[in-house]
Structures are given as structure tokens and as C-alpha cells.
């Protein structure tokens with residue numbers, strides 16, 4: 001009898017985990033571990049569901065590619081009509097390589113350098129010029145300017161205005177406002193409180209927007225607000241949108257001509273502990289606040305990342321050792337904090353379960369009647385005590401060589417992976433039905449060391 005957990009694209013069949021129609025153990029065998037596996041079916045379904053929920057706002061859905069920046073994943077989303085939200089010059093180049101129309105790219109981030117701003121205004125300044133071409137064989141030169149900068153500070157505004165004037169290219173922008181609204185998420189992922197480094201305080205933002213009119217090549221079109229991530233309820237969005245709409249109305253009454261609102265991202269997903277609002281529930285709170293204004297010409301941008309890719313990705317890892325300590329039972333795997341840092345960094349919860357099991361989970365939790373579960377820490381090989389994927393979790397007894405699946409690892413997994421302790425980065429695979437594509441090969445160890453050898457005299 002097939003048993004499923006609550007992710008339609010990650011299903012246990014006859015005790016074996018399948019991603020779309022492909023067995024997890026087969027993938028682990030073929031590509032090695034640790035391995036990130038994404039479901040194209042899941043990505044399409046999530047994007048379509050979110051766009052459907054917010055359809056009344058006709059938003060430009062800019063996928064926050066920091067969640068999972070693999071070019072194949074971004075290309076899949078660009079093909080569905082997504083724009084991209086980028087936060088660095090590197091991500092900007094990924095967006096371009098995804099064949100997204102640059103007018104649908106928003107450039108956020110508090111530390112934009114001069115070089116990054118120039119590349120965002122003109123591909124002639126791309127660091128990839130002369131080195132990389134896109135799938136149509138074109139270099140970055142003619143790609144045009146990004147649709148919007150999200151300006152995070154007055155210094156950045158002056159810098160963008162200056163570079164735009166020097167290049168004689170018009171820069172369009174939203175001012176990122178810090179509305180001082182608590183998103184009730186982890187303190188490290190809260191961005192819309194006054195103590196956070198992001199955005200400009202609302203009172204000051206009004207003056208900044210009015211003063212910006214003096215810049216010939218910088219057009220401030222509206223306001224951006226992003227509160228943090230993951231957010232479980234539409235309420236903080238509703239509060240923040242109320243605050244920024246009041247501000248836009250006040251400024252527009254004085255002729256500011258603001259016609260754009262970027263409401264950020266941050267929509268939570270079900271990791272198996274608590275159930276956040278669904279896309280439809282988020283939309284039910286947010287859409288009524290904006291639909292009338294959209295009918296009168298307001299342009300809405302959104303920047304979701306996690307809710308598009310988060311639950312579509314599984315990290316597969318192989319058990320190296322089972323170690324019975326004095327106080328704990330450790331399952332030592334080849335993935336750890338270097339592969340998926342969220343548990344170590346944010347105490348994030350990821351459901352972990354064997355890829356082959358007599359007791360398939362029915363939700364992102366052990367099945368109710370499971371027998372023989374043992375309290376376990378699933379840990380990695382890194383020399384840090386924070387190197388764990390989960391702690392004190394009831395797990396079936398597993399042996400050396402077993403493959404474990406870490407669920408909901410599609411967002412902020414591979415994109416935050418490091419090579420700490422000189423572990424090369426894992427491979428990434430995209431599954432679409434029965435089709436399997438290696439979208440990034442496993443990093444080779446020589447890639448970690450060769451750039452240092454010239455300094456010690458090795459040719």
C-alpha cells in the first residue's frame with residue numbers, strides 16, 4: 001500500500017522515498033551523497049499556486065534566488081514568468097544567465113558596491129563580460145538595466161544616482177522602508193524592526209523620497225518592505241502594508257508620483273512543527289488591501305523564495321557511523337552544517353527520516369504507531385558541536401550505509417552551503433517526473449586547492 005507524507009512530490013512507495021517518480025536511494029547510488037534533489041513538479045506547482053492566489057494584484061513575482069540560485073532552477077522559474085530578486089552582483093549574473101528579462105529583476109541588499117551597481121545598470125560593466133555567454137550565445141553587454149533597485153540607505157541612494165548619471169542610464173528604484181513591524185520569526189531572520197540594519201526608518205524615508213527628485217537619472221517609483229522570513233501569518237504584512245500605504249498617500253498628495261509597492265517575501269512553509277498560513281490565506285489578508293489600488297494603476301512586486309522551492313528539495317545523506325555515547329546516540333552522516341547550516345544557525349527544524357523504511361512517515365513527523373524509535377542526534381563530520389541536522393529526535397534504528405532524507409531542504413540549503421573543513425560542495429539534481437538532470441556536479445577537491453598553489457611556487 002503506498003504511503004505518502006504531506007508533500008505530493010516526495011512520496012514513500014512501498015517503503016522507498018521517491019522524488020517525483022525517481023527513487024531516492026537510486027539517486028544517492030548514482031550521484032553520491034550528500035546530494036540535493038529538487039522536484040521540478042513541486043517547483044511548478046508552488047509557483048502556480050502562489051501566482052493564482054495573488055492573481056488579483058497582477059504582481060511581478062520576483063523569485064528570491066538566494067533561496068536556491070541554481071541556474072537550472074532559476075531558468076525553470078523564469079520560464080513560468082517569474083522575475084528575480086537578487087541581493088548581490090553574483091546573484092545578478094545568475095538572474096541574467098536564467099534568461100529572465102532584466103526589467104523583472106529587483107536588486108536588494110544593504111551593501112551594494114560601485115561595481116555591482118554599474119553592472120546592474122549596464123551589462124557592459126558585468127564581471128562576466130568576455131568570459132561567459134548565456135544560452136543564446138550572447139554576452140551580458142546588451143542586457144539592459146534592472147527593473148528596480150531596492151535602496152537601503154541614503155548613502156546608497158547617492159551612489160546609485162551618481163553612477164546612473166555617469167553612465168547616462170536611468171535607474172528606477174523603490175526605497176526600502178523599515179516599518180518597525182515585528183514578523184515574529186527568529187531574531188536572525190527578522191528584518192523589519194528598527195534595530196535591524198535593513199531599510200530606512202519611515203519618518204526619514206519621507207524626506208529621502210522627496211529629496212530624491214533632484215537626481216536627474218534616479219527615479220524613485222515607490223516603496224519596498226520586507227519583514228523577515230519565515231513568517232507564519234498574514235498579519236505582520238497587513239500591518240506593514242497599512243503603514244507604507246499611508247506614507248505613499250501622504251507623499252503622493254504632494255506630487256511624488258509613487259506607483260510601485262514591493263511587498264517582499266518571507267511566506268512560511270510547513271517544516272513539520274507548526275502550520276503556517278497557506279498562500280491562499282496570505283492572499284486573503286493582503287489582496288483586499290491592494291486590489292483597488294492596483295485597479296487604479298499601482299504596480300505590485302513580490303519577492304518569495306522559500307515558499308516556491310523550500311518543500312521541493314530533499315537533502316540525501318549517507319550514514320557513516322552509528323556511535324553510542326554515554327548520554328546520546330549519534331548517527332554520523334556525510335552531510336552536516338557545511339551542507340545545510342539552518343539547524344546550526346537558526347535552530348531550524350528539518351524532518352529527517354530514512355529513505356528506505358518499514359515505517360514511512362504520514363506527515364513531516366514519525367508515523368503515530370511507529371515502534372522501536374530511538375532518540376538520536378543526526379550529526380555531520382565537521383569539527384564543531386553545532387554540526388547537527390537534528391537533535392534528540394525519535395528515529396528508526398539505522399545502520400552504517402543507510403541513506404537519510406532531510407526534508408524541506410530546497411531553500412537556504414545549497415545556497416548557504418560552505419566548504420568548511422575542506423569538504424567540497426554537494427551535487428544538485430533536478431527531477432521532473434522520471435527525468436533526472438544533474439544540474440550541478442559535485443565539487444572536486446582540486447577546485448578547493450588549486451588557486452592557492454601559485455603562491456607556494458607550484459605551477
Ligand SMILES: Cc1ncc(COP(=O)(O)O)c(C=O)c1O
Nearest residue numbers: 064226229265266303304305306
Ligand atoms: C529582501 C528580501 N526579499 C525576499 C526574501 C525572501 O524570503 P523568503 O525566501 O522567505 O520568501 C529575503 C530573504 O531573506 C529578503 O531578504
